[in-house]
Each structure stands twice: as C-alpha cells, then as structure tokens.
Amino acid sequence: MPADHAQRGRAARHAQPPAASEPSAPQPAPRKRAPITLERITDAALHVIAAEGYDALTVRRITHVLGTGPSSLYAHIVNKDDIDDLVIGRxxxxxxxxxxxxxxxxxxxxxxxxxxxxxxxxxxxxxxxxxxxxxxxxxxxxxxxxxxxxxxxxxxxxxxxxxxxxxxxxxxxxxxxxxxxxxxxxxxxxxxxxxxxxxxxxxxxxxxxxxxxxxxxxxxxxxxxxxxxxxxxxxxxxxxxxxxxxxxx
The missing domain is CATH 1.10.357.10 (Tetracycline Repressor, domain 2)
Incomplete structure (x- = not known):
C-alpha cells in the first residue's frame, strides 16, 4: 500500500500539466459597502421623511434605506431620539x-x-x-x-x-x-x-x-x-x- 501511494504521488508530480486555457477577462473587484456614518444615517432619515412623512421614520426603515441591520445603526446612535436630534440639527x-x-x-x-x-x-x-x-x-x-x-x-x-x-x-x-x-x-x-x-x-x-x-x-x-x-x-x-x-x- 505505501508503495502504491508513493507511485501515485510520483505519477502526479510527473504528469503533464493541463493545457492552458485562454485567460478570462479580469473581473471587477467587488464594491465595498459604504461605511455607516452619522451623516448617512441623517441623509436616510431625511429621505424617509421627505418621501413618506415623519410618522414613517423608524430605525427599521432607516436600516432598509441603508441596506444594513439595526446593529450597524446602534453602533452610532442610542435610540430614535438620537435620530430626531440629528435631523433637527441638520x-x-x-x-x-x-x-x-x-x-x-x-x-x-x-x-x-x-x-x-x-x-x-x-x-x-x-x-x-x-x-x-x-x-x-x-x-x-x-x-x-x-x-x-x-x-x-x-x-x-x-x-x-x-x-x-x-x-x-x-x-x-x-x-x-x-x-x-x-x-x-x-x-x-x-x-x-x-x-x-x-x-x-x-x-x-x-x-x-x-x-x-x-x-x-x-x-x-x-x-x-x-x-x-x-x-x-x-x-x-x-x-x-x-x-x-x-x-x-
């Protein structure tokens, strides 16, 4: 068994490499998602209010606009009151x-x-x-x-x-x-x-x-x-x- 294993290994090392295929077109690097910032949170909040009114402004709605999850927002804000503060400040x-x-x-x-x-x-x-x-x-x-x-x-x-x-x-x-x-x-x-x-x-x-x-x-x-x-x-x-x-x- 050990000899057979060695032979297979040797054969693999000496095997002809596969024919080179035509080089494929370079693929664009995946776009990095923009980081969540207070500016982007404020922009998203104002977008929601302008389109749907103040009653529609929730943390969940903002995360949907930004394409992220609530945890990303809570790294920057404490609660909905913080969003109100950011909006009025803007x-x-x-x-x-x-x-x-x-x-x-x-x-x-x-x-x-x-x-x-x-x-x-x-x-x-x-x-x-x-x-x-x-x-x-x-x-x-x-x-x-x-x-x-x-x-x-x-x-x-x-x-x-x-x-x-x-x-x-x-x-x-x-x-x-x-x-x-x-x-x-x-x-x-x-x-x-x-x-x-x-x-x-x-x-x-x-x-x-x-x-x-x-x-x-x-x-x-x-x-x-x-x-x-x-x-x-x-x-x-x-x-x-x-x-x-x-x-x-």
Whole structure:
C-alpha cells in the first residue's frame, strides 16, 4: 500500500500539466459597502421623511434605506431620539444667521424664524421632533446662539430673550406641524371634509345669528389670509411686543 501511494504521488508530480486555457477577462473587484456614518444615517432619515412623512421614520426603515441591520445603526446612535436630534440639527445647519444689527433686530428675528419654518415644511411633520427637545445639538445651539445675539443686540433683557427664543421655537414648530397635517389630510380620499375658504365662509354665514352673531358677521375676516400671512401675523405679535431698542423694521 505505501508503495502504491508513493507511485501515485510520483505519477502526479510527473504528469503533464493541463493545457492552458485562454485567460478570462479580469473581473471587477467587488464594491465595498459604504461605511455607516452619522451623516448617512441623517441623509436616510431625511429621505424617509421627505418621501413618506415623519410618522414613517423608524430605525427599521432607516436600516432598509441603508441596506444594513439595526446593529450597524446602534453602533452610532442610542435610540430614535438620537435620530430626531440629528435631523433637527441638520435642518438648523441650513439656517443662515445674520450679523446682529441693533437697528434691524426685529426683522432679523423674523428672517431666522422664516428660514426655520421653511426647513421644517420641506419635511412633512419633522417639526414634531423639535418639540420638547433639549437643544444640545451644536447646530441647534448655533441657531439659539444666533437668536440670542440678535435679541441682546436689540436691547432685550437676557431673561426675556431666553424665554422669547423658547416661545419662537414652539410657535414655528407648531405652525409647521399644523401645515403638514392639513396637507396630509388633503391628500387622503377619506378626508374630503377639509374645506376650502369659500365653503367655510358659507358655513359660517349660515350659522344661527342669535348664537353666533360675531362669527357670522365676520366670516370673511376669520378665514382671510394666504401663504404665510397668519404665520407672519402671529410672529409679529411675539417679536413686536418684545421690549427692546426701536428698530427700522
């Protein structure tokens, strides 16, 4: 048996090698999957919100967009609240802050709030993530710092300025939530009860005059406004009544 084994080995060593085949075309190296980063997680989260609304934002949905598993995300985040923080931080990063001008401080506050509103409205329902959020993200803090600088330059007392910023963020967030809810309902076939202005005026004017004399008599005023007229009005109630320096706007 040992001799036979040796012979087979020797024969194998002396055997003619097989004819060389034609060289095959070089195969491309497999593409490496991009690493999971906070930037990619934020991008995926905003993609989900823009396409499906804030209610669709979950860790599982983000992992599907990224083509990975939950463990890959949890190497970077603690929970869903972390994703909310990243998203709001990214949107705040898009806000351009002016150099505080004591003569224009009221209009500067309005401009910053308008920018924040537009960022929130671009992603339906996302401002819900901003409600009750502690501003610890550096980009969110950057907007707070900018508003505080503007208000202080305008002569607003520090405590008043601090609470004003809180009220401004709450109003901007709530306004964006309401707009996104109305737009969402208008897209659904089972929410045909969302009324246009003409229909709403007609209903108000048809109310019993003895019970609703003021609503009936001022139906046009109660339903007036287009675009962001109501936002600008309510924002003005806050900003214009802050005690500070007189300004040109």
């Amino acid at each position: 949107l705040c990063a898009q806000v351009v802050l002016p150099e505080p001008d004591p003569a224009l401080w009221r209009s500067q506050v309005r401009d910053v709030c308008g920018q924040l509103r537009d960022q929130f409205l671009a992603y339906p329902g996302v401002s819900r993530a901003a409600l009750a959020m502690l501003p610890t993200n550096l980009e969110t803090l950057r907007v707070n710092e900018g508003l505080l600088a503007i208000l202080l330059a305008g002569g607003v007392e520090p405590q008043t300025a601090a609470w004003a910023i809180d009220g401004l963020f709450l109003y901007v967030s709530a306004y964006a939530v309401e707009r996104s809810l109305v737009e969402q309902r208008q897209k659904r076939a089972d929410h045909a009860w969302v009324l246009g202005r003409d229909e709403l005026v007609s209903r108000f004017e048809a109310l019993p005059a003895d019970r609703f004399p003021h609503i009936r008599g001022h139906a046009a005023e109660l339903t007036a406004g287009s675009g962001h007229d109501r936002f600008d009005f309510a924002l003005g109630l806050i900003v214009d009544n802050l005690p500070g320096h007189a300004s040109r706007a």
